[in-house]
Amino acid sequence: MSTRERVREAKRIVVKLGTHVVTHDGREFALGRVFALVESLAQLRRSGRDVVLVSSGAVGLGRRALGLEGELSLGLRQACAAAGQGRLIALYTQAFGQLDVEVAQVLLTQEDLGDPDRALCLRTTLLRLLELGAVPILNENDSVSVREIVELLEPSSTEAAAFGDNDGLSARVAAAIDADLLILATDVDGLYTANPRTDPEARRIPSLEAIDAETLARAAGSSAGGTGGMRSKLEAARNASEAGVDVLIVDGHAPRLIERALAGEDLGTFVASPERPSARRRQIALAPRCAGALILNAGAIAALLERKASLLPVGVVGIEGQFGTGALVELRDETGRARGRGLVNYDSDACRELAGKHSREIDRVLGWRGYDALITRDNLVLGDVEA
Numbered sequence: 001m002s003t004r005e006r007v008r009e010a011k012r013i014v015v016k017l018g019t020h021v022v023t024h025d026g027r028e029f030a031l032g033r034v035f036a037l038v039e040s041l042a043q044l045r046r047s048g049r050d051v052v053l054v055s056s057g058a059v060g061l062g063r064r065a066l067g068l069e070g071e072l073s074l075g076l077r078q079a080c081a082a083a084g085q086g087r088l089i090a091l092y093t094q095a096f097g098q099l100d101v102e103v104a105q106v107l108l109t110q111e112d113l114g115d116p117d118r119a120l121c122l123r124t125t126l127l128r129l130l131e132l133g134a135v136p137i138l139n140e141n142d143s144v145s146v147r148e149i150v151e152l153l154e155p156s157s158t159e160a161a162a163f164g165d166n167d168g169l170s171a172r173v174a175a176a177i178d179a180d181l182l183i184l185a186t187d188v189d190g191l192y193t194a195n196p197r198t199d200p201e202a203r204r205i206p207s208l209e210a211i212d213a214e215t216l217a218r219a220a221g222s223s224a225g226g227t228g229g230m231r232s233k234l235e236a237a238r239n240a241s242e243a244g245v246d247v248l249i250v251d252g253h254a255p256r257l258i259e260r261a262l263a264g265e266d267l268g269t270f271v272a273s274p275e276r277p278s279a280r281r282r283q284i285a286l287a288p289r290c291a292g293a294l295i296l297n298a299g300a301i302a303a304l305l306e307r308k309a310s311l312l313p314v315g316v317v318g319i320e321g322q323f324g325t326g327a328l329v330e331l332r333d334e335t336g337r338a339r340g341r342g343l344v345n346y347d348s349d350a351c352r353e354l355a356g357k358h359s360r361e362i363d364r365v366l367g368w369r370g371y372d373a374l375i376t377r378d379n380l381v382l383g384d385v386e387a
């Protein structure tokens with residue numbers, strides 16, 4: 001599957017908005033920009049995709065509310081985060097609520113993500129929220145976070161550097177919930193050959209196969225008020241892609257950013273995950289049982305085997321069982337022989353309505369439109385797998 005197709009087909013998406021996307025100058029809420037992004041994300045959610053938002057901005061909003069100017073000590077930053085976080089989530093709750101999408105706040109520390117029990121609780125909480133149609137909104141729990149204290153005490157320690165900010169947090173969350181795509185929205189449209197604010201010759205790098213020491217060396221410095229800088233985005237991108245998540249670094253100020261990114265437009269820097277197909281294939285092949293079955297005609301079987309195509313509704317002649325979106329189903333030919341397995345993009349009722357139809361009819365048949373395929377290529381495993 002090409003880069004563009006992978007982005008287009010992403011079903012579970014984590015979007016991280018940096019301080020300079022959420023605010024003007026690190027303190028004033030960027031109402032128009034954020035509400036436009038909320039509209040796009042609500043639309044994604046309503047189209048059946050899972051959306052998790054990681055939003056910075058608490059310190060900036062709190063700083064404004066408390067009337068604080070200039071450099072802030074760690075204690076004051078933590079106090080600002082406490083004052084700003086409530087305002088931030090209130091704005092999101094209002095905005096998503098106007099579009100009939102519920103939100104749920106989760107505040108995290110790096111310790112939460114490092115502890116297996118707490119990480120499992122987090123995964124379960126997020127997956128339940130997604131099943132319920134909500135958009136979880138995450139931020140680091142700055143007021144109790146010891147990360148920055150570690151950084152202050154040991155500024156050069158590699159451990160301190162490994163404790164990222166919301167870039168690192170969003171990468172770990174994306175990995176924990178098996179997200180397909182992580183969008184890091186910042187104030188620059190991707191990684192450049194050098195910092196574009198200081199080097200007018202710098203050129204954008206549209207995609208990266210691997211993030212090595214040379215790539216990391218290109219990224220230094222953050223904009224005033226942000227904490228991570230491009231380097232922390234690249235480290236986050238490396239961690240996420242190693243865990244099977246594709247990553248897109250984009251300019252959060254660009255109009256209709258989410259729609260254009262998901263349409264496959266060349267917008268920022270794309271970091272493809274080399275792991276994804278095999279990790280996903282293993283998961284599908286090894287799952288103990290299927291929730292139902294799709295019966296395919298000969299043309300569909302040939303398309304899957306010979307053209308490595310996704311499974312379109314037009315090639316499906318029957319459905320067995322009741323299952324939800326994302327369930328694992330068996331694929332059988334018309335003689336009843338098992339030919340593979342896959343994770344379905346539609347529930348069994350929708351599959352029954354769509355069977356035998358052309359993908360262009362999905363809107364008309366269902367009254368809404370998700371994916372063109374019933375099972376996308378990445379979520380298919382063909383050949384002998386246990387039924």
Ligand SMILES: Nc1ncnc2c1ncn2[C@@H]1O[C@H](COP(=O)(O)OP(=O)(O)O)[C@@H](O)[C@H]1O
Nearest residue numbers: 018019186192194219220222223226228229230
């Ligand atoms: N090679 C590079 N390419 C792009 N941006 C870079 C590069 N090196 C450093 N930067 C800086 O990284 C900044 C983005 O990081 P940051 O300010 O932390 O964003 P955010 O607040 O969204 O997390 C850019 O504004 C830019 O000045």
Ligand SMILES: N[C@@H](CCC(=O)OP(=O)(O)O)C(=O)O
Nearest residue numbers: 019057058059165166227228
């Ligand atoms: N947790 C902090 C943001 C920390 C952070 O990661 O900032 P940024 O690098 O701008 O995404 C806040 O809400 O202000």
